[in-house]
Amino acid sequence: MDNAVKTALEGVGIDVQEALDRFMGNEALMMRFLTRFPQDLNFSALRKAVDAGDAAQAFTAAHTLKGVVGNLSIHSLFHPVSAMVEDLRRGDLSSASQQMGALEAQYLQVVSALEHLQ
Amino acid sequence: MKDTLRKTLLVVDDEEINCAILSNIFAPEYEILTASDGLEALDLIETHRNRLSAVLLDVIMPRLNGIQVLRTLRQQGLLNTIPVFLITADSEGTTMREAYDLGVMDIIFKPVVPYIVRRRVNSVVELFQARKQLSAEVVRQRDQLLLQTQKLAELSMGMVESLSTAIEFRSDESGEHVRRIHDITTYLLTNTPLGQGIPPDQIRLIGIGAITHDVGKISIPDAILNKPGRLTPEEFELMKSHTVKGAELLSKIPQMREHPAYSYAYDIALHHHERWDGKGYPEGLVGDQISIWSQIVSLADVYDALVSKRCYKDALAPKKAMEMILNGECGAFNPLLLDCFQTTEPVLRTFYHLNQEGGTPNG
Numbered sequence: 001m002d003n004a005v006k007t008a009l010e011g012v013g014i015d016v017q018e019a020l021d022r023f024m025g026n027e028a029l030m031m032r033f034l035t036r037f038p039q040d041l042n043f044s045a046l047r048k049a050v051d052a053g054d055a056a057q058a059f060t061a062a063h064t065l066k067g068v069v070g071n072l073s074i075h076s077l078f079h080p081v082s083a084m085v086e087d088l089r090r091g092d093l094s095s096a097s098q099q100m101g102a103l104e105a106q107y108l109q110v111v112s113a114l115e116h117l118q
Numbered sequence: 119m120k121d122t123l124r125k126t127l128l129v130v131d132d133e134e135i136n137c138a139i140l141s142n143i144f145a146p147e148y149e150i151l152t153a154s155d156g157l158e159a160l161d162l163i164e165t166h167r168n169r170l171s172a173v174l175l176d177v178i179m180p181r182l183n184g185i186q187v188l189r190t191l192r193q194q195g196l197l198n199t200i201p202v203f204l205i206t207a208d209s210e211g212t213t214m215r216e217a218y219d220l221g222v223m224d225i226i227f228k229p230v231v232p233y234i235v236r237r238r239v240n241s242v243v244e245l246f247q248a249r250k251q252l253s254a255e256v257v258r259q260r261d262q263l264l265l266q267t268q269k270l271a272e273l274s275m276g277m278v279e280s281l282s283t284a285i286e287f288r289s290d291e292s293g294e295h296v297r298r299i300h301d302i303t304t305y306l307l308t309n310t311p312l313g314q315g316i317p318p319d320q321i322r323l324i325g326i327g328a329i330t331h332d333v334g335k336i337s338i339p340d341a342i343l344n345k346p347g348r349l350t351p352e353e354f355e356l357m358k359s360h361t362v363k364g365a366e367l368l369s370k371i372p373q374m375r376e377h378p379a380y381s382y383a384y385d386i387a388l389h390h391h392e393r394w395d396g397k398g399y400p401e402g403l404v405g406d407q408i409s410i411w412s413q414i415v416s417l418a419d420v421y422d423a424l425v426s427k428r429c430y431k432d433a434l435a436p437k438k439a440m441e442m443i444l445n446g447e448c449g450a451f452n453p454l455l456l457d458c459f460q461t462t463e464p465v466l467r468t469f470y471h472l473n474q475e476g477g478t479p480n481g
Contacts, residue, residue: 024142024232033135063178064133067207070229071135085208 001027005117009034012113013076013106022071031117034072038111042068046084047104050097058096059088076106124149125243126169130159130187131176131205136228140174140205143232144239156182160190163200171243173202174226177213185213188220197221201242205230274377275326282329285336288343295422296329302418302466303328303411309465310458312410324411327382331390331415334364346430358399361388382411390415395450405452413452417459420448425470436467 307313
């Protein structure tokens with residue numbers, strides 16, 4: 001992998017080496033899922049459900065999003081999303097909603113870095 | 119054979135990235151099947167149940183979730199033969215508890231760490247394979263043992279028969295004699311009230327016991343055994359000793375003593391010349407003191423001697439032989455035994471016809 005690319009990904013909180021290990025060193029496979037992340041619908045589904053006050057739907061979206069960012073070792077999103085999953089599991093929509101802004105800012109940074117790869 | 123060589127793994131997850139990561143980890147060693155929800159998973163398990171090495175199962179999925187899949191597999195009893203691993207993103211208590219209660223093999227957390235998930239899955243798959251091979255081996259060895267036991271039983275039966283036939287040959291009788299005594303005895307026990315209450319396996323053992331009834335004749339000198347004329351009283355006394363000698367001989371062969379037919383063989387060798395009225399030998403037993411099998415062998419022995427040619431006499435017609443027995447010319451017999459004998463004699467007679475034509479009666 002290009003060092004500049006690696007630096008850019010690490011700059012937005014992606015542990016490239018850990019993700020690569022998870023894909024058993026299969027860089028092409030990892031890159032396929034990384035570059036597809038901006039099209040992943042779970043973040044917008046989460047935001048819509050939180051805005052609509054639908055805790056159950058918000059939980060499902062957050063849970064799936066957690067799985068995806070975990071697999072891709074996007075630590076900058078994994079930790080805030082995990083916290084939100086636990087809030088939503090308890091049905092605590094207001095706490096989740098308070099974190100939404102910070103999460104979105106972080107999300108946009110990651111998406112922007114990934115879109116630059118293409 | 120092919121199925122056991124190629125290990126197959128089913129990955130169940132609605133998220134493509136999870137399926138991709140797990141498939142990528144196991145693809146070098148396994149043929150990978152994937153399902154994107156619980157219903158699809160159950161379909162695939164149903165189709166491939168005999169060749170699945172393990173199932174990796176997500177929890178939260180559309181249509182049918184992982185816990186529901188586990189419940190169904192448990193109902194079908196499949197969790198004992200196919201190890202199922204729950205792959206979950208959260209360590210929430212109730213789900214894990216329920217999964218373990220249902221019989222899940224292990225729980226692996228997402229995001230997975232490849233070397234850990236590989237080690238845990240492979241260890242269990244190897245364990246299940248070893249267990250399967252071991253139980254197949256146990257079944258194979260058990261079958262082999264049964265076969266050997268059967269062969270041994272046949273061999274020992276053959277030895278007993280050979281010994282008895284060899285002794286019969288000395289007295290110039292055909293080897294068919296022991297065979298016929300066996301056949302008549304088992305026929306009467308199986309097909310008349312005489313055998314009431316005696317199970318088939320015991321009748322089989324009595325048949326073996328009947329074969330050795332005359333082994334004691336090995337101790338009788340040729341001059342007496344094959345004497346064409348009447349025996350002197352001294353000679354007759356010696357001849358009578360073949361009963362006691364026979365029982366003694368059987369009791370001195372350890373392998374015979376341990377044989378399940380031994381008690382019958384001993385009793386028949388000793389008592390097959392006793393008579394219902396107590397005028398037989400060697401013990402002069404009366405009536406029911408003589409076992410029913412010894413009584414039957416006595417009668418069969420007399421009948422066979424009458425209708426066969428011997429060194430001291432010609433063969434009699436079966437009708438004549440039966441008359442002599444019923445008249446009491448050959449000593450007294452149990453009335454019930456005579457009754458059964460009279461009824462079945464037309465069948466017993468055919469054993470001889472069959473033998474002349476080279477067949478073997480009664481199997």
